[in-house]
Amino acid sequence: MTNNKISLVELIQIFAQYRNNIIVNIKHLQEHYQRTGIKRVKGVRNENGELLQPWLRTENIDNAEYVGMGDFQFNRNTATINMLIKRKVKLAKFEDQTPAIEVAGLLVNDLNNFKNYTIVSDGKINVKSLQVKISSKKAFDLLKEKGVLDAEEFDFRAEYTIQLDNLPLVAANSRYSSIDGLFNELAGIKVLTSIISAHLRKESDVFVAGQLDEFKKHYLSKNVYINFPTTNEYTDIHEALINGTLDSKLSYKIDIGSQDILNLSKFPSANKFLNRMYRLYDKFTGEIFIKPSFEMALNENLAFRHRLLSSRTKITKVDELMKPIFDDFLGLEQNGIVGDILKKVGADSLAQLLQDKQAGKQIKKDEMVGALTTANNKLEQYVENIYQEKIYPLVFYIGCTGVLPEEMEAKPMTAEEAAAKYPNLQFSKDEQEGTFFAVGDSIISIYGKTEYFSKKVAILEPS
Numbered sequence: 001m002t003n004n005k006i007s008l009v010e011l012i013q014i015f016a017q018y019r020n021n022i023i024v025n026i027k028h029l030q031e032h033y034q035r036t037g038i039k040r041v042k043g044v045r046n047e048n049g050e051l052l053q054p055w056l057r058t059e060n061i062d063n064a065e066y067v068g069m070g071d072f073q074f075n076r077n078t079a080t081i082n083m084l085i086k087r088k089v090k091l092a093k094f095e096d097q098t099p100a101i102e103v104a105g106l107l108v109n110d111l112n113n114f115k116n117y118t119i120v121s122d123g124k125i126n127v128k129s130l131q132v133k134i135s136s137k138k139a140f141d142l143l144k145e146k147g148v149l150d151a152e153e154f155d156f157r158a159e160y161t162i163q164l165d166n167l168p169l170v171a172a173n174s175r176y177s178s179i180d181g182l183f184n185e186l187a188g189i190k191v192l193t194s195i196i197s198a199h200l201r202k203e204s205d206v207f208v209a210g211q212l213d214e215f216k217k218h219y220l221s222k223n224v225y226i227n228f229p230t231t232n233e234y235t236d237i238h239e240a241l242i243n244g245t246l247d248s249k250l251s252y253k254i255d256i257g258s259q260d261i262l263n264l265s266k267f268p269s270a271n272k273f274l275n276r277m278y279r280l281y282d283k284f285t286g287e288i289f290i291k292p293s294f295e296m297a298l299n300e301n302l303a304f305r306h307r308l309l310s311s312r313t314k315i316t317k318v319d320e321l322m323k324p325i326f327d328d329f330l331g332l333e334q335n336g337i338v339g340d341i342l343k344k345v346g347a348d349s350l351a352q353l354l355q356d357k358q359a360g361k362q363i364k365k366d367e368m369v370g371a372l373t374t375a376n377n378k379l380e381q382y383v384e385n386i387y388q389e390k391i392y393p394l395v396f397y398i399g400c401t402g403v404l405p406e407e408m409e410a411k412p413m414t415a416e417e418a419a420a421k422y423p424n425l426q427f428s429k430d431e432q433e434g435t436f437f438a439v440g441d442s443i444i445s446i447y448g449k450t451e452y453f454s455k456k457v458a459i460l461e462p463s
Contacts, residue, residue: 005145005146005147006146006147006148006167007167007168007169007170007171008081008119008120008125008164008167008168008169008170009169009170009171009393009396010146010171011146011148011162011164011167012072012081012119014139014142014143014146015069015072016071016072018069018134018136018138018139018142019068019069019070019071020068020069021134021135021136021139022069022132022133022134022135022136022139023066023067023068023069023132023133023135024066024067024068024069024070024085024130024131024132025065025066025130025131025132025133025159026064026065026066026067026085027065028131029117029127029130029131032127032128032129033117033127034126034453034455034456035453035454035455035456036080036118036121036126036453037451037452037453037454038232038233038234038237038246038452038453038454039232039233039454040230040231040232040233041230041231041232041233042054042057042228042229042230043228043229043230043231044229044231045231045235049235051231053094054094054219054228054229055093055094055095056091056092056093056094056100056218056219056228057091057092057093057094057097058089058090058091058092058111058113058226059089059090059092059097060087060088060089060113061087061088061089061090061110062087062088066133067085067086067087068085068086069083069132070083070084070085070086070117071083071084071086072084072119073116074387074388074392074395074396075395076387076391076392076395077253077254077255077263077395078122078251078252078253078254078395078399079120079122079123079169079252079254079395079396079397079398079399079400080118080120080121080122080399081118081119081120081396082116082117082118082119083116083117083118083119083127084114084115084116085114085115085116085117086112086113086114087112087113087115088110088111088112088113089111089112089113089226090108090109090110090111091108091109091111091218091219091226100218103214103215103218103220104207104210104211104214104215105211106211106224108218108220108224111224111225111226112225112226113226114225119164120169122249122251122252122399123169123252123396123399123400123401123402125164125165125169127164128163128164128165129161129162129163129164129165130161130162130164131159131160131161131162132159132160132162133156133157133158133159133160134154134156134160135156137154140154141154143162148162148163148167149162169396169400170393170396170397170400170401174393174397174405175405175407176390176393176394176397176405176407176408177389177390177394178440179256179390179391179394179439179440179442179444180440180441180442181441182256182386182390182391182442183256183257183258183261183264183442184258184321185386186264186383186386187258187261187264187267187321188321188325188337188341189341189345189379189382189383190264190267190383191267191270191321191322191325191326192325192329192338192341192342192379193376193379193380193383194267194269194270195270195294195325195326195329196372196375196376196379197270197376198269198270198271198274198293198294198295199294199295199297199298199369199372200369200372200373200376201294201295202295203295203298203369203372204222204369204373205366205369205370205373205374206222207222233454234246234454237452241452244455245454245455246452246453246454246455247452247453247455248450248451248452248453249450249451249452249453250448250449250450250451251448251449251450251451252399252446252447252448252449253430253445253446253447253448253449254394254395254398254399254444254445254446255444255445255447256391256442256443256444256445257425257442257443257445258441258442258443259422259424259425259438259441259442259443260317260422260424260425261317261318261321261424261425262425262426262427262431262443262445263445266318266426267318267322268318270294271292271293271294273319273322273326274292274293274294274326275291275292276307277306277307277309277319277323277326278292278304278305278306278307278326278330279292279304279305279306279307280292280296280297280302280303280304281302281303281304281305282301282302283301283302283303284301289302292304298365298368298369300362300363300365304330304331304332305332306332316424316426317424324337325337325338329354331354331357331358334358338351338354339351339354339355341379342375344382345375345378345379345381345382346378347371347374347375347378347379349370349371349374349375350371350372350374350375353367353368353371398444398446404437404439404444408437408439408444410437410438410439410444411437412435412436412437413435413436413437413438414435414436415427415431415432415433415434415436417436418436418443421438422438422443425443430447430448430449431445431447433447433448434446434447434448435447
């Protein structure tokens, strides 16, 4: 950190503000880009490890040198920033390049393809510079004022190089919000979002089941995003490490938890918890379904009850947090937790439908799917706002500097020390080697995890 005029985080905020006035030289970016993960290729492997290609492929509608400035996204538990680039593509048959024009009554000759470019990876600059053109004099003047452009006069025709590797990642005078109470709020929303997402796994508030089947055959999601199956480029990681096409690095994860639950990854999926704690049965015949799922819950004839647990079942703090939310959502106990969360994010329509359902009213499936979809979107946006305002800056600061901000005074603990002081905490193998800090009612954990990435290998031209 230095006292330069601008940090990389501040520069990215300017990019986001003027993203419609800045275009990026995509060819320059691709030529100088280093992957931060294992390269994935489209298709699936058969039992012999042979790659089976999808029957469709994508083709760029344009082969332009420039693309629009992407959306910048911070990783939730590493000091990583990605730039998501969107490009227009069309679908075509892999064998003869015949274009696919229409699928399930929808034109698919003008789709968006998305690709992430990692600007900062685990607190280190991964993209040294961007070559851009700027169409706004206001944007040019601001970037010049901040010292990232060395040009004298604005020229919308000119290409400018913006160096990223000479900037401090975070400002020296950065201040950070309190995180007290944040984990429990995020945990409650995560559990409810997991329940809603499980309901909607094969449902759409726009398309019918037959259309969704057609989309799946053409590698399209229910949101009409391209969704090809992918697999690792390397079938043998050990061999790839030996021949130098693959390398490894230690990625540091920064998580926020409570004194009872270390982080959000400790929560099982909604359907897994449902299987463990509840039974699904037919209200008319009494038939019990051995493997219940929330997809089945949209059937009006079905209902839930608590499962009889054996004396060997160990109830954890995760169970204690999840169960009241499940009970309330399923109508087994009216504690108001679900309604409070939904009203907080403005998802009143789902709150009302659940209340009506518990009162015995018949709810149409399409009405419930629409309300679930709306609520899911509002919950995700609410959570994203919390991360943007209070968690991303803190995670990025810790990941870049290796220390907590000055206003957070806490002594480091090993996993053994943390477990002795907070006996409900459960540690994964990687977390057992980590460092932990008690900050207010929260626990901040920092631990390393080995990750692999595909190296850029120079290809020598034949003499």
